[in-house]
Amino acid sequence: MDIQICKNYENLSTKACAHVSGQIAKKENSVLGLATGGTPEGMYKKLVEQHRKGVLSFQQVTTFNLDEYIGLPANHPLSYRVYMKDRFFSKVDLSVVNTHLPDGQAADLTAECARYEALLREAGGVDIQVLGLGHNGHIGFNEPGTPFASTTHIVELDGKTREANARYFDKKSDVPKKAITMGIETILAAGEILVLISGADKAEALRDMLYREMTTEFPATALQQHPNVTILADEQAAKSLH
Numbered sequence: 001m002d003i004q005i006c007k008n009y010e011n012l013s014t015k016a017c018a019h020v021s022g023q024i025a026k027k028e029n030s031v032l033g034l035a036t037g038g039t040p041e042g043m044y045k046k047l048v049e050q051h052r053k054g055v056l057s058f059q060q061v062t063t064f065n066l067d068e069y070i071g072l073p074a075n076h077p078l079s080y081r082v083y084m085k086d087r088f089f090s091k092v093d094l095s096v097v098n099t100h101l102p103d104g105q106a107a108d109l110t111a112e113c114a115r116y117e118a119l120l121r122e123a124g125g126v127d128i129q130v131l132g133l134g135h136n137g138h139i140g141f142n143e144p145g146t147p148f149a150s151t152t153h154i155v156e157l158d159g160k161t162r163e164a165n166a167r168y169f170d171k172k173s174d175v176p177k178k179a180i181t182m183g184i185e186t187i188l189a190a191g192e193i194l195v196l197i198s199g200a201d202k203a204e205a206l207r208d209m210l211y212r213e214m215t216t217e218f219p220a221t222a223l224q225q226h227p228n229v230t231i232l233a234d235e236q237a238a239k240s241l242h
């Protein structure tokens with residue numbers, strides 16, 4: 001794993017943007033795997049800036065997001081579809097038909113998981129997958145205990161994850177209890193993985209991801225077996241590394 005320590009969040013976001021734009025420069029019809037949450041927001045801002053400067057186009061790009069809540073209408077302000085639309089999709093020249101998220105409102109959720117997984121394969125797989133890291137080691141919404149051989153599936157969200165995400169909702173009880181997520185095997189199938197980690201509260205999780213023996217109890221340890229992982233961590237997140 002290539003670990004790059006960035007001075008601060010701004011610097012991390014700039015590097016993440018450069019990494020993704022570099023991928024698009026190499027292959028204009030790249031397939032990007034995308035994450036929501038707080039950490040990649042700076043990267044999306046920088047990508048939008050690059051697009052506005054006229055130096056980056058997403059016209060040929062396809063995107064697949066990691067996950068979506070179950071039960072929130074797609075136009076709900078806290079759905080991941082709306083997060084992506086507000087911060088990124090509507091601000092660049094991506095064609096909406098090339099932007100994919102699992103449908104958390106599908107009548108048959110099991111069939112939806114299979115459809116999403118098949119669509120990813122049809123697109124030729126993800127070239128670069130952007131990930132954040134959960135305090136409990138989750139990647140996507142793969143909570144502790146998820147088998148490494150998992151593909152896109154339905155998950156019951158961990159209490160800690162619902163607590164962390166409650167900051168966006170009026171109250172914790174409003175946070176959906178379930179989601180659809182790419183599985184760990186799905187994530188590991190990406191050609192390259194870019195993990196963004198910011199803040200002192202993630203220091204322990206980053207250390208565990210790197211140094212703990214691979215275990216389903218800490219899903220991010222699965223990344224140790226991937227041949228092409230870049231970690232961008234700010235100094236706060238890297239403070240427990242030596």
Ligand code: F6R
Nearest residue numbers: 035036037038039132133134140
């Ligand atoms: C988001 C996702 C999650 C987040 C993780 C970190 O699509 O799948 O795994 O990346 O919960 O979230 P933040 O960045 O808010 O700390």
